Amino acid sequence: MKSELVDVSPTRKEIKIEVEPEVVRAAFDRISDRYAKQASVPGFRPGHAPRAVVRTRFKSEIRGEVLRELIPDAVNNAIEKHELAAIGEPDVHLDTDKALERIGEDAISFHVGVEVLPKVELGKYKEIKATRRLRPVTAEDTDRMLEGLREASAALQPVEDRPAESGDTVTVSFQGKFVDHPEDEDIKVEDVEVTLGGPSVQQEFTDNLIGVRVDEEKTFVVDYPHDFSAKGLAGKKVEYKAKVSTVRVKELPDVDDEWARSLGDEFDSVETLRAKIREDLEKRASSEADNRLRTELMRWLLNTHQFEVPESMVEHQTQYRLESVVRDMVGRGVDPRSQELNWEGAREELKTQAEEDVRGSMLLERIAEEEHIHVSDEEIEAEIDAIAQASRQSKEQVRGILTKDGGERSIANRLRNRKALDLLRENARVTEAEWSDETNQKDEGARMKAEE
Numbered sequence: 001m002k003s004e005l006v007d008v009s010p011t012r013k014e015i016k017i018e019v020e021p022e023v024v025r026a027a028f029d030r031i032s033d034r035y036a037k038q039a040s041v042p043g044f045r046p047g048h049a050p051r052a053v054v055r056t057r058f059k060s061e062i063r064g065e066v067l068r069e070l071i072p073d074a075v076n077n078a079i080e081k082h083e084l085a086a087i088g089e090p091d092v093h094l095d096t097d098k099a100l101e102r103i104g105e106d107a108i109s110f111h112v113g114v115e116v117l118p119k120v121e122l123g124k125y126k127e128i129k130a131t132r133r134l135r136p137v138t139a140e141d142t143d144r145m146l147e148g149l150r151e152a153s154a155a156l157q158p159v160e161d162r163p164a165e166s167g168d169t170v171t172v173s174f175q176g177k178f179v180d181h182p183e184d185e186d187i188k189v190e191d192v193e194v195t196l197g198g199p200s201v202q203q204e205f206t207d208n209l210i211g212v213r214v215d216e217e218k219t220f221v222v223d224y225p226h227d228f229s230a231k232g233l234a235g236k237k238v239e240y241k242a243k244v245s246t247v248r249v250k251e252l253p254d255v256d257d258e259w260a261r262s263l264g265d266e267f268d269s270v271e272t273l274r275a276k277i278r279e280d281l282e283k284r285a286s287s288e289a290d291n292r293l294r295t296e297l298m299r300w301l302l303n304t305h306q307f308e309v310p311e312s313m314v315e316h317q318t319q320y321r322l323e324s325v326v327r328d329m330v331g332r333g334v335d336p337r338s339q340e341l342n343w344e345g346a347r348e349e350l351k352t353q354a355e356e357d358v359r360g361s362m363l364l365e366r367i368a369e370e371e372h373i374h375v376s377d378e379e380i381e382a383e384i385d386a387i388a389q390a391s392r393q394s395k396e397q398v399r400g401i402l403t404k405d406g407g408e409r410s411i412a413n414r415l416r417n418r419k420a421l422d423l424l425r426e427n428a429r430v431t432e433a434e435w436s437d438e439t440n441q442k443d444e445g446a447r448m449k450a451e452e
Helices: 021-038 051-057 059-081 139-152 203-209 257-262 270-304 311-331 343-370 377-391 395-405 407-426 442-451
Strands: 002-009 012-019 086-094 108-116 129-133 155-158 169-178 187-195 217-223 237-251 429-433
Touching: 002 059, 012 059, 021 051, 021 059, 051 059, 059 086, 059 108, 086 311, 129 270, 139 270, 187 237, 203 217, 203 237, 257 270, 270 343, 270 407, 311 343, 343 407, 377 395, 377 407
Parallel strands: 129 429
Antiparallel strands: 002 012, 012 108, 086 108, 155 237, 169 187, 169 237, 217 237
């Protein structure tokens, strides 16, 4: 076998391969003889048809088997010979169909497109200058969290001595008719809880239900805007007949030691509760500062190490990011199948981010290799345990899924990259500075671009 390597790009190689006539002939004869022994040819006893007759009768089948036998081995041998770190399936093209007509007589020549991992040349990755900015925790932050806990502890109490007011929660059964489209199916919902004046409540509901009492019925029209989140109602006008079954008022607990103790045994007073809230906020702020610092270090590393990355890996990561955006939309009640969404623009933006993901991962892997960073079985076990706890599954269930999807290897790679990034952090020249608002919401930007 002869082969010649053509360097198309850092991630794309082409190999020109020629399988010598004698090798092709040997395979052609061997496969022809096997057909002759097994084939049933009219006019001849089974297994006794001449080789020439068999070759004529089963021409395409024999030719196909010859190619299936010779080409994969030739490709693998050529990749090994030229020491290529191939990824994905090679792209094989026969140079001419004429050789197939004379198969067994002439050489078979073809060329193979191979995608490869590029050689990553490391520049500077230690002593990187970076800034760590810690978000200050204020008394207002603590008060806001405390008020959130108070809201979560609130109870709804029935109101009997007055009509509904803003802030009350009313339980209502609705029957709605589409004013401009009477042929549409009526809306019927039972026992819906509506918080009057709530941020997610259409204003017409608040205006018309303030002042109602238990068992009262009221009819009113809601004119939904064209950009309303529920597509079936957007731009529609609906006449509702509403019957109120309960009116309740939210009663917030007093901020006292008794309430603090009700939130957990570790709280014996409001003061200890406040201290715990502040401690948690400070830990969160410190973690956020560390994450931003790591992001800054990775940004520096990416900016100073530019190289081509394999297209197939970028496409895979783009699809992963796209699926994450879709899951986020579904979680927020947005239909990703809507014709109004600009998926082409979103995909292009996500592809840019995906390319950085792949390049960043390759850089961290190269640093891990350079620094002889390894991941132990114990570390993989600890990560599986953390995944099990976060997903509320048993370790056996998680391990079964990971084994099926090759996930343990993925976990090892992720942990190795995490260690490499920690090494960057440990060896960086970090300056502490005042807090300034920064955002890094590219995925959100892609989602918004899709919704434009």
